[in-house]
């Protein structure tokens with residue numbers, strides 16, 4: 040990389056455990072280089088049980104801000120001094136900003152990323168048009184549910200292996216939320232406009248969640264948050280049924296864009312295809 044590190048370099052990064060596989064440094068540094076911004080984006084792997092001390096150490100001008108990934112998204116919100124409404128709604132943060140006065144602001148751009156991916160890969164999809172289904176009831180599912188609710192979805196159906204967790208997530212959505220056990224997925228999928236796999240099943244080698252996607256209307260859009268591989272078995276099945284699909288890489292890029300602007304004060308530059316870069320990296324790692 041031809042960039043120089045100067046006395047004015049703005050430092051940002053991503054914190055996760057593990058973090059080596061994160062594509063965020065690739066995306067942000069490509070944008071920084073193209074825009075000619077004096078900044079750098081690095082990866083941090085704090086201890087899993089002490090996010091607070093790690094984050095406090097970045098305050099007071101050391102680092103401008105960080106993205107936060109698994110397993111720290113809930114901890115990031117809890118150690119912040121202030122949080123945006125969308126971080127509160129998702130009950131998690133994927134973005135922390137370290138202010139000049141020493142305070143920490145929590146934000147969440149995952150919802151923007153999710154909707155941006157739909158807008159790009161399923162043009163014409165309207166979250167207001169009907170019920171959406173989220174498979175899973177962990178942090179990722181909660182964030183997706185909050186984003187669809189905020190975008191005007193009339194009903195958000197939470198389908199999960201552990202029904203108590205589905206009930207909890209659906210309950211937080213008020214009138215808009217409904218919960219289903221995984222065994223009742225067929226009923227949940229009927230009439231759905233979109234289905235999002237937000238389980239961690241695909242993150243584990245060979246793991247997958249069995250969902251009867253044939254129960255969805257032909258017009259339903261199917262998304263998987265996992266992007267390794269880009270076309271997961273879940274998306275393969277959806278495509279075999281002729282459904283439109285949205286991949287997790289679209290969401291990754293979609294959440295990175297507003298994060299970049301928060302760190303470096305301007306939107307990512309045009310003229311560089313970071314999706315292609317990320318795809319090459321994923322391909323190389325596969």
Ligand code: ATR
Pocket residue numbers: 109174175176177178179180199200201204237238239240246247248249
């Ligand atoms: P995250 O914060 O990434 O969402 P999480 O909080 O651990 O991770 O949640 C993982 C979700 O994936 C849960 O909804 C989990 O179901 P349970 O609540 O029943 O544990 C779901 N999940 C993981 N592996 C699964 C599998 N093999 N089949 C079905 N659901 C699975």
